[in-house]
Amino acid sequence: MSRTIKLAVIPGDGIGPEVIAEAVKVLDAATASENVKFEKTPFSLGAARFLETGDVLTAEDLAAIAAHDAILLGAVGGVPGDPRLANANIERGLLLGLRFSLDHYVNLRPTVLFPGVPSPLSAPGNVDFVVIREGTEGPYVGNGGAIRQGTPNEVANEVSVNTAFGVERVVRYAFGVAAGRARKNLTLVHKTNVLVFAGSLWQRTVNALASEFPEVTVDYLHVDAATIFLVSNPSRLDVIVTDNLFGDILTDLAAAISGGIGLAASGNINPEGRFPSMFEPVHGSAPDIAGQQLADPTAAILSVALMLDHFGLTDAAARVNAAVTADVVARTTTGSASGPRSTASVGDAIVGLLTLE
Amino acid sequence: MSRTIKLAVIPGDGIGPEVIAEAVKVLDAATASENVKFEKTPFSLGAARFLETGDVLTAEDLAAIAAHDAILLGAVGGVPGDPRLANANIERGLLLGLRFSLDHYVNLRPTVLFPGVPSPLSAPGNVDFVVIREGTEGPYVGNGGAIRQGTPNEVANEVSVNTAFGVERVVRYAFGVAAGRARKNLTLVHKTNVLVFAGSLWQRTVNALASEFPEVTVDYLHVDAATIFLVSNPSRLDVIVTDNLFGDILTDLAAAISGGIGLAASGNINPEGRFPSMFEPVHGSAPDIAGQQLADPTAAILSVALMLDHFGLTDAAARVNAAVTADVVARTTTGSASGPRSTASVGDAIVGLLTLE
Ligand SMILES: CC(C)[C@H](C(=O)O)[C@@H](O)C(=O)O
Ligand SMILES: CC(C)[C@H](C(=O)O)[C@@H](O)C(=O)O
Numbered sequence: 001m002s003r004t005i006k007l008a009v010i011p012g013d014g015i016g017p018e019v020i021a022e023a024v025k026v027l028d029a030a031t032a033s034e035n036v037k038f039e040k041t042p043f044s045l046g047a048a049r050f051l052e053t054g055d056v057l058t059a060e061d062l063a064a065i066a067a068h069d070a071i072l073l074g075a076v077g078g079v080p081g082d083p084r085l086a087n088a089n090i091e092r093g094l095l096l097g098l099r100f101s102l103d104h105y106v107n108l109r110p111t112v113l114f115p116g117v118p119s120p121l122s123a124p125g126n127v128d129f130v131v132i133r134e135g136t137e138g139p140y141v142g143n144g145g146a147i148r149q150g151t152p153n154e155v156a157n158e159v160s161v162n163t164a165f166g167v168e169r170v171v172r173y174a175f176g177v178a179a180g181r182a183r184k185n186l187t188l189v190h191k192t193n194v195l196v197f198a199g200s201l202w203q204r205t206v207n208a209l210a211s212e213f214p215e216v217t218v219d220y221l222h223v224d225a226a227t228i229f230l231v232s233n234p235s236r237l238d239v240i241v242t243d244n245l246f247g248d249i250l251t252d253l254a255a256a257i258s259g260g261i262g263l264a265a266s267g268n269i270n271p272e273g274r275f276p277s278m279f280e281p282v283h284g285s286a287p288d289i290a291g292q293q294l295a296d297p298t299a300a301i302l303s304v305a306l307m308l309d310h311f312g313l314t315d316a317a318a319r320v321n322a323a324v325t326a327d328v329v330a331r332t333t334t335g336s337a338s339g340p341r342s343t344a345s346v347g348d349a350i351v352g353l354l355t356l357e
Numbered sequence: 358m359s360r361t362i363k364l365a366v367i368p369g370d371g372i373g374p375e376v377i378a379e380a381v382k383v384l385d386a387a388t389a390s391e392n393v394k395f396e397k398t399p400f401s402l403g404a405a406r407f408l409e410t411g412d413v414l415t416a417e418d419l420a421a422i423a424a425h426d427a428i429l430l431g432a433v434g435g436v437p438g439d440p441r442l443a444n445a446n447i448e449r450g451l452l453l454g455l456r457f458s459l460d461h462y463v464n465l466r467p468t469v470l471f472p473g474v475p476s477p478l479s480a481p482g483n484v485d486f487v488v489i490r491e492g493t494e495g496p497y498v499g500n501g502g503a504i505r506q507g508t509p510n511e512v513a514n515e516v517s518v519n520t521a522f523g524v525e526r527v528v529r530y531a532f533g534v535a536a537g538r539a540r541k542n543l544t545l546v547h548k549t550n551v552l553v554f555a556g557s558l559w560q561r562t563v564n565a566l567a568s569e570f571p572e573v574t575v576d577y578l579h580v581d582a583a584t585i586f587l588v589s590n591p592s593r594l595d596v597i598v599t600d601n602l603f604g605d606i607l608t609d610l611a612a613a614i615s616g617g618i619g620l621a622a623s624g625n626i627n628p629e630g631r632f633p634s635m636f637e638p639v640h641g642s643a644p645d646i647a648g649q650q651l652a653d654p655t656a657a658i659l660s661v662a663l664m665l666d667h668f669g670l671t672d673a674a675a676r677v678n679a680a681v682t683a684d685v686v687a688r689t690t691t692g693s694a695s696g697p698r699s700t701a702s703v704g705d706a707i708v709g710l711l712t713l714e
Contacts, residue, residue, distance in 0.1 A: 091550050120588045122479035123695045139496075139517070144554035150561070154521035156554040160496070164511035191602070193448050197501035197513040203509070224609035231588060233615045245548070249606060252581035256588045 002018055003036045005311060008068040008276065013046040013090075014285025015343075016074025022297035023345025026323075027304045029351045030316045041068065046285075047078030047090045056093035062101055062153040071098070071278035073284035075298060091284075096142075099135050102275035104268035105166065106173050107133035107244075108306065109251040109282065111234075114325055116332035117259040125235030127258050130181075132174040132239065133247020135268055137166040138198075140244040143195060162198045162243070167205045173214040173271055174241035185238035187219040189246055191227045202243070227253060234258075255282055262295075263328075265302035267310060277310055293342035298324060301350055310356035323353035361394045362668060365425040365633065370403040370447075371642025372652035372700075373431025379654035379704025380429060383680075384661045386708045387673045398425065403642075404435030404447045405582040413450035419458055427527075427664055428455070428635035430644035431657060448641075453499075457633035458491050462523065462624035464490035464601075465663065466608040466639065468591075471682055472617035473689035482592030484615050487538075489531040489596065490604025492625055495525040519555045519600070524562045530628055531598035532570040542595035546583045546603055552709050559600070584610060591615075612639055619652075620685075622659035624667060634667055636660040646680040650699035655681060658707055680710035 007025065011017035020221030027038060065071060068178075077085050078085045098104070107214040111128035113119055133354050136284060143159035171188075177298055188206045192199030203220065210218050221229060223246045229237065230253050242250065255264035264282035289295060308317035327350050341349070358559030364379065368374035382445065407413050422428060433451050435442045448631035454632035455461070470476055470484035475524045501570060528545075529605040545563045549556030566573050578586060586594065587610050587713060599607065605643040612621035646652060659681055684707050688698075698706070 003408070008692040035536075087714075089550055089553065095567050096551070119480060124475070140551055142553075144552060146554045146558065148521075149557075152521050152525075154558060156558040158515070158519075158552045158555045159516040162513045164509050168509075191605075193446055194453070194497055194602075194605075195501060195515045196446065196449070196499075198515045200506075201511060201513040202504065224605050227584065227606055227610035228377045228618065230614040231610065245551075248548075248551075248581050249584055253584035253588065253610070256585040260589075261585065268383075271488075317603045336669075 004202065005036060005038050005070065006068040007038045007040045008043055008065045008071045009045045009071040010045050010076075011039050012069060012074040012076040012285060012288040013048055013078060014075055014287040016046070016076065016285055018291070018295050018343045019281060019297040019300035020072065020074040022343060023300035023304045025347045026301045026320060026350055026354070029354050030304070030320050031313065034313060036311075036313060045094055046068065046076040047085055047088070050088055050090060051078070051084055056088065056090060057097040062097075065098070066102065066275060068276045070276045070310070072304070072307065073280040075276055075283060076212055077285040077287075079287045089290065094141060098278055099268050102268075102278065103270045104135045104275075104278060106269040106271055107135040107168050107247060108267040108269055109133060109247070109254070110265065110306075111251075111254040111258045113258040114263070114328040116329050117263070118332070119257055119259065121234070121257050123232060124257060125233075127234045128256070129234070129237035130177060130239050131247055131254060132170065132177060132241045133251060134166065134242070136168045138244035146177065160195070160198055160243075160245070162201050164201065167201055168209070171202075171205045171209055171241055174239055175209055175216055177279050178216045178239040179213050181238060183238040184215055185219065186215045187221055187237060187240050189221050189223050189240050189242040189250065191223050191246075192220075193222065195214050198243070206241070223249070226250060228303075230254060230257060251282060261299070263298050265299050265306055267303065267306040269310065273341070277307075279307040279310075293344060294340070295343050296341050297332055297347050298328070301347070320350075320355050323350045326353045358385050359455070362393060362395050363425040364395045364397045365400055365422045365428045366397050367400045367402050367428060367430040367433075369431040369433040369642060370405055370435060371644040371647040373403070373433065373642055375432040375648070375650065375652050375700045376638065376654040376657035377429065379700060379707075380657035380661045382704045383658045383677060383707055383711070386711050387665065387677050388670065391670060391671060391673055393668075401434040401662070402451055404445070407445055407447060408435070408441060413447060414454045422455070423459065423632060423648055425633045427457070427633045427667070429661070429664065430635055430637040432565060432638065432640060434642040434644075436644045443664055453497060455635055456625050459625075459635065460627045461492045461632075462527050462627040463624075463628055464492040464604060465624040465626055466490060466604070466611065467622065467663075468608075468611040468615045470615040471620070471685040473686050474586070475689070476592070476614055478588060478614050482590075484586065484591045486591070486594035486611070487534060487536060488604055488611060489527065489598050490608060491523065491527045491599070491601050494519055495601035510699060515559065517552070517555055517600075517602070519558050521558065521562070524558055525566070528559075528562045528566055528598055528713070531596055532566055532573055533559050535573045535596040536570050538595060540595040541572055542574045542576065544578055544594060544597050546580050546597055546599040546607065548580050548603075551580065560686065563598070576615045580606070583607060587611060587614060606640060618656070620655050620659065622656050622663055623661040624660070626667065634664075636667075637663040650701060652700050654700050654704050655685070658704070676711050677707075678706045685712045
C-alpha cells in the first residue's frame with residue numbers, strides 16, 4: 001500500500017510558477033521509485049489573485065490549505081510600485097499569514113556553499129550551517145500601531161513579543177538539530193545587551209536546555225557581531241538559533257555568501273504536524289525576469305529536498321541534494337560558454353542527474 | 358586669540374586607554390599648527406570604575422561631561438562572563454546612557470575601504486559610503502518589559518518607538534550629507550513590509566523631504582536585502598539612513614567588508630550643539646588583548662578626524678585622514694616582514710606622516 005501525501009501547491013507570482021514547475025518535475029522524478037504519492041492541489045494566491053478578486057488569504061483559502069499535509073510555495077508579490085498593490089502587502093498578508101496561522105514556528109534555512117560555486121568572499125572556507133529562525137513571534141507579530149499619523153506629532157511603535165512557550169520550543173528544536181550534526185554546536189544570536197528583556201528570555205532558555213543536550217556546545221553572538229562572523233569566518237558556524245527578525249536578516253546574508261539567493265531553500269515547519277509545513281525558496285517573485293525562463297529553479301528544488309526530509313523520505317532527499325550538487329558543479333566547470341540555461345533545462349538537468357544514482 | 362575646545366576624554370576599559378593615548382597624540386600633533394586648543398579632562402568611567410564604586414554613570418558624571426564641547430571615548434566593557442558584572446551591562450548604561458542623555462540622534466559611521474586594505478570580499482570595488490544611524494529612538498529606547506519572568510508563562514516584550522520628530526531630524530541630516538557628496542544618493546533601509554507602522558513613518562518622511570533635496574536621488578532597501586547588497590555590490594552605496602537597530606547591524610557588517618572593526622570610526626552627534634557630541638571607535642574593549650600594545654588605534658584616530666570635521670577644522674581632519682591612508686597603505690605594502698607594530702608605534706607613524714603635509 002502506498003502512502004499518499006496531500007500537497008498544496010502555491011506557485012504565486014512572477015517567477016514563482018516557473019520555478020515551481022521544475023520543483024514539481026524533480027519531486028515526481030525523485031519519488032517515482034518510492035512507495036509514496038504526492039497528490040497535488042494548486043492554489044492560485046498572490047498579487048495576481050488579489051488584483052482579480054481583492055482577496056489575499058481568506059478563511060476558506062486557509063481551511064482548504066490546512067487540509068493538506070504540506071505546502072510548496074514559489075514566490076508571491078507583484079511589481080514593486082504598482083499603485084493597485086500600494087496597501088496590499090501581499091508578502092505580509094500571505095506569507096506571514098500562512099506562517100502564523102499554520103504555526104510554522106521553525107523557519108529552517110540551511111546554508112551550504114556547494115563545491116565550485118562562486119562566493120563574494122575570497123576565502124569562504126567550508127560553509128555548511130543552518131539557521132533556525134523563530135517563525136511566529138518577535139517583531140513579526142504585527143503588534144504595531146501609530147497615533148497622530150501624518151502629523152508632526154506622530155508616534156509609531158512596533159512591539160516584539162517573546163514568550164517562554166514560543167522560545168522554548170524553537171530552541172529545543174535547534175538543540176535537536178545541533179545534536180544530530182557532526183559538529184554539535186549551537187550559537188544563539190540576539191542583542192541581549194540592548195534588548196534586555198527579550199534577550200534575557202532567549203539566553204535563559206538556551207542555558208536551561210543546554211543541560212538536556214550535554215553533547216551540544218553552546219555559543220552566543222550579538223547580531224551585529226554575527227554579521228562580521230558570517231563574512232570573516234562562516235565555516236566556524238554550525239547551527240544558529242535566533243528570533244524572527246534577526247533570522248530574516250542573517251539568512252539573506254547567509255544566502256549572499258553562499259552563491260546567492262538563487263540557491264537558498266527554506267522550510268517553515270510545524271514540527272508536531274498539527275498543521276502542514278511549508279517549503280519555499282528564500283527568493284522573491286522577481287517580476288522583472290518573470291515568464292522568460294530566466295529564473296534559477298534550484299532554490300525551489302532544494303526546498304523540495306527539505307520537504308522530502310521532513311516526511312522521512314531521506315533517500316529521495318539525498319538524491320535530490322546530490323543531483324543539485326552535481327548540476328551546480330557542472331555549471332561552474334562548463335562555465336558560460338554554453339550560454340545561460342533556461343529554467344526548464346536546469347530542472348531537466350537535475351532530473352537527469354537523479355537517475356544516475 | 359585662539360579657540361579653546363573643552364574635550365571630555367573617556368579612555369574606558371580594556372584597550373580603550375591604549376588607543377585613546379594614540380588618538381590624543383594625533384589630535385595634538387594635527388592641531389599644533391591650528392589656532393585651536395583642545396583642553397582635555399579625563400573621566401574614569403567603565404567596568405573598572407563600576408567595580409570600584411558601583412556606579413556606571415551618575416547624574417554628576419553626566420553634568421560634568423555635558424559641560425564639555427565634545428567627548429572622545431575609547432571603549433567600555435569588562436571581561437565577558439565576569440560574575441561581578443553580570444547585571445551591570447556597562448555598554449548599555451554608559452554608551453547608550455550618554456547617547457540618549459546627550460541627544461546624539463545622528464550616529465555617523467563612514468565606511469571606506471582604504472587602498473590596499475584586504476577585504477574578505479574578493480571584488481569589493483570602490484567602497485565609500487556612510488551609514489547614518491538614528492541614535493535616540495527605535496528598539497533602543499529601553500521600553501521593554503516582562504511578566505511572569507522565569508516561569509513557563511513568561512512574556513517578554515520590546516517596544517520600538519519612532520516619532521515624526523525623531524525620524525524627520527535624522528532623515529533631514531542624512532539628506533544634507535548626501536547633498537554634499539559626489540554621488541548624492543540616499544538609501545533608506547528598513548523593513549517596511551513587516552514593521553508597517555514604523556516603516557511607514559520612515560518611508561513617508563523620506564518621501565516628504567525628497568522634494569526639499571531635488572538633487573538627491575532616493576532608494577529603498579529592506580534590511581535583509583541590504584545585507585546582500587553590502588557583500589555583493591557595496592560600491593554602489595553612497596549614504597544610508599536607517600534606524601538604531603538596523604544601523605547597528607549594518608555598520609558592523611560594513612566594517613567587516615572594509616578592513617575590519619579596527620578601522621571603523623564613529624561620531625555620535627548632536628548637530629545643534631546643545632550637547633557635546635561623542636567620537637568613538639566602533640570596536641569594543643577587547644579585554645583579552647588589553648595592556649599589551651596589540652590594539653590597532655586607527656579607528657580611534659579616525660574618530661578624531663570625524664571630531665575635527667565636526668568642529669569645522671577640515672584641514673586638520675584631512676591631514677589626519679591622509680596620514681592614516683598613507684600609514685594603511687604602508688602597512689599593506691611592507692607586509693608583516695617587520696612584525697606587528699605596537700599600538701604606540703602606529704600612533705607615532707601616523708603622527709610622522711602628518712608632518713609630511
Ligand atoms: C517577504 C518577507 C515578508 C519575508 C520575511 O521577512 O520573512 C522574506 O524576507 C523572507 O525572509 O521570507
Ligand atoms: C555596545 C552596544 C550597546 C553598541 C550598540 O549596540 O549600539 C555597539 O554595538 C555599537 O554599535 O556602538
